Amino acid sequence: MRPMEQNLQNTVLLLSRTPAALNALLRDLPETWTLRNEGEGTWNACEIVAHLIDAERTNWIPRARMILEHGEGQAFPSFDRGGHIRESQGKSLAQLLDEFARVRSQSLRELQALNLRPADLNKRGRHPALGVVTLSELLATWATHDLTHLHQISRVMAHQHREAVGPWSKFLGVLKCAGHSSP
Amino acid sequence: MRPMEQNLQNTVLLLSRTPAALNALLRDLPETWTLRNEGEGTWNACEIVAHLIDAERTNWIPRARMILEHGEGQAFPSFDRGGHIRESQGKSLAQLLDEFARVRSQSLRELQALNLRPADLNKRGRHPALGVVTLSELLATWATHDLTHLHQISRVMAHQHREAVGPWSKFLGVLKCAGHSSP
Numbered sequence: 001m002r003p004m005e006q007n008l009q010n011t012v013l014l015l016s017r018t019p020a021a022l023n024a025l026l027r028d029l030p031e032t033w034t035l036r037n038e039g040e041g042t043w044n045a046c047e048i049v050a051h052l053i054d055a056e057r058t059n060w061i062p063r064a065r066m067i068l069e070h071g072e073g074q075a076f077p078s079f080d081r082g083g084h085i086r087e088s089q090g091k092s093l094a095q096l097l098d099e100f101a102r103v104r105s106q107s108l109r110e111l112q113a114l115n116l117r118p119a120d121l122n123k124r125g126r127h128p129a130l131g132v133v134t135l136s137e138l139l140a141t142w143a144t145h146d147l148t149h150l151h152q153i154s155r156v157m158a159h160q161h162r163e164a165v166g167p168w169s170k171f172l173g174v175l176k177c178a179g180h181s182s183p
Numbered sequence: 184m185r186p187m188e189q190n191l192q193n194t195v196l197l198l199s200r201t202p203a204a205l206n207a208l209l210r211d212l213p214e215t216w217t218l219r220n221e222g223e224g225t226w227n228a229c230e231i232v233a234h235l236i237d238a239e240r241t242n243w244i245p246r247a248r249m250i251l252e253h254g255e256g257q258a259f260p261s262f263d264r265g266g267h268i269r270e271s272q273g274k275s276l277a278q279l280l281d282e283f284a285r286v287r288s289q290s291l292r293e294l295q296a297l298n299l300r301p302a303d304l305n306k307r308g309r310h311p312a313l314g315v316v317t318l319s320e321l322l323a324t325w326a327t328h329d330l331t332h333l334h335q336i337s338r339v340m341a342h343q344h345r346e347a348v349g350p351w352s353k354f355l356g357v358l359k360c361a362g363h364s365s366p
Contacts, residue, residue: 003347004347006215007344007347009213010213010215010216010343010344011344013212013213013216014212014216014340017207017208017209017212018208020207020208021204021205021207021208022204023207024200024203024204024206024207025200025201025203025204025333026200029196029197029200030192030193030196032189032193033193033196033197127350127351130350130351130353130354131350133349133350133351134349136347136349137347137348137349137350137351138351140344140347140348140349140351141348141349141351141355143344144341144344144347144348144351144355144357144358145355147337147338147340147341147344147357148337148341148355148356148357148358150208150333150337151334151337151338151341151356151357151360152356152357154330154331154333154334154337155330155334157197157330158327158330158331158334160193161190161193161194161323161326161327161330164186164187164190164319164320164323164327165320165323165324165327166316166317166319166320166323166324167310167313167314167316167320168310168313168316168320168321168323168324168327170313171313172324172327172328172331173331173334173335173362174327174330174331174334174335175327175331177334177360179356
């Protein structure tokens, strides 16, 4: 298998696991862990799951279709980073975790139905800020986006124990991570 | 409930979830994700799980007992950061995940059997590098240590897709995290 096809296979294997991993980590945890953030303007674990749902609806498969249908001719619509607010309103974390599992399964079925051939992975689209990107890059980014938010969730949760660990904070790398979300 | 007792309850709830979360994320993933590290001298996901097993055997409950039995009079033995090598030799990731679940369950049964009272949480021990620490801080650190390694695993895995994501790397915070493990 060539590197890009290998990447696609690895991407799908990871994408299929993320909902169960987040479910095992977060479901029924007390709100201390799941509804507290890192300070004003930051997200809690619940909002991060809502963001993953929003990205699933508006970002990955819709952009893959745009690459296949329009190529570089038409830039992707900008991703609305506030979309998680729409997703999370009135929903419990348990409902969001269920919803994420549902929309992720649906995305993976849609990806399968695209029946991508190796040559498709080289196809190009246009990102509104990044310029020309390939389908292969989009799909690899989908999996890495899961990991960036797992990285963020572990950091946001660790932050809630920042005082409780006392002098051990200097040995806990996650407490030194300030986040890296600005470009 | 007072803050320290609340912290203890939250700690136990998180500790009980970590093995299932890592299992859901990692079991049966291809070695591209689980056996590659971030470069010489760094750990892959498999070694991180082995480190969690090692810490379970030699660190958390043994140190809690030292605090209860010896107080500040006797420093904890230093933690051997190479102990994961002993744990991981000849074992598959699936075996390590099973072992982590087993030793974590056992630790939580031992913690329960200590039957800690609120006053115990203030008891003090001596860390060989950090000096005086409390039982409450030790237990909070146990949960935060899980999160520091979940943070690390997501970063190590994301690193494997660093090239594949192309220009998106500038939007993926996890790819900008250089780790924070040195004191």
